Amino acid sequence: MPLFYIPEDELVFPPLSGAEPDGLLAIGGDLSTERLLLAYRSGIFPWYSRKPILWWAPDPRFVLFPKELRVSHSMRQVLRKGQFQISVNTDFESVINQCRAIPRSGQDGTWITKDMMEAYLRLHKAGYALSVECRQQGALVGGLYGVKLGRCFFGESMFSKVSNASKAAFITFVEQYRQELEIIDCQVHTHHLASLGARFISRVSFVDMVQRYAG
Structure with a gap:
């Protein structure tokens, strides 16, 4: 079946x-704030290394329910x-830059292109994207960023320069926002997040929750 353009x-x-069976839904479009917000509220996210933009909606979807952490x-x-100091939304640009720059096993480059970084900086300035910072003796050693809509958080990327830094950031964020969030979208499976309680649910169930709670 031809992909939707x-x-x-x-x-x-x-x-x-x-x-598609791997979750690829469509190609093209742009990374405007309006389109990204529509995508997240529809259960879709962008993920590509070079244009055209690829849009994904995997089934099943890998998520974490905060109460199951x-x-x-x-x-x-x-x-x-107390070896780490965790903060929220104090240095979004540095976090996304580190997520973009950090070497990753099995990857030659990054999917966080310049266009993607600029798009999420716009989302941050508009009040939709947030970061979690993990510092050690003042230095930024880990963190994550994503999009928060209503009672849903859509995780995008995390990085760690020292052992347990990104995990400490994620756990602290989930515990701090446990009463505010119904679901955290982890997109695709990782052993790291599975060890923290993330699990698969059907795409239908995921979209139903997003439509109820994303606002």
Whole structure:
């Protein structure tokens, strides 16, 4: 089946039922704030390394329900020692830059292109994208960023320069926002997030929750 092509001058996405088995739904369009917000509220996210833009809606979807967060005894000890200082939304640009620059196993480059970085900086300035910073002795050593809409958080990327930094940032964020969030979108499976309690749900269930809680 041919992929749906999105013209740049049309704010539209196809039905999610038309996605490929790997979740690829459509190509084209742009990264305007309006289109990105429509995408997230529709259960869709962009992920590509070079143009055209690729839009994804995997089935099943990998998510974390905040009340199901699992924190190991060893990680609790790390957090209690206070070796990390965690903050929210104090340095979004540095976090996304570090996520873009950090080397990743099995990847030659980054999917956080210059256009993507600029698009999420615009989302941040508009009040939709936020970052979580993890510092050690004043230095930024880990963190994550994503998009918060209503009671949904859509995680985009995280980085860690020292052991447990990104995990400490994520756990602290989830515990701090547990009462505000119904669901955290992790997009695709990672062992790192699975160890914290993330699991698969159907795309239908995911979209239903987003439509109820994204606002």
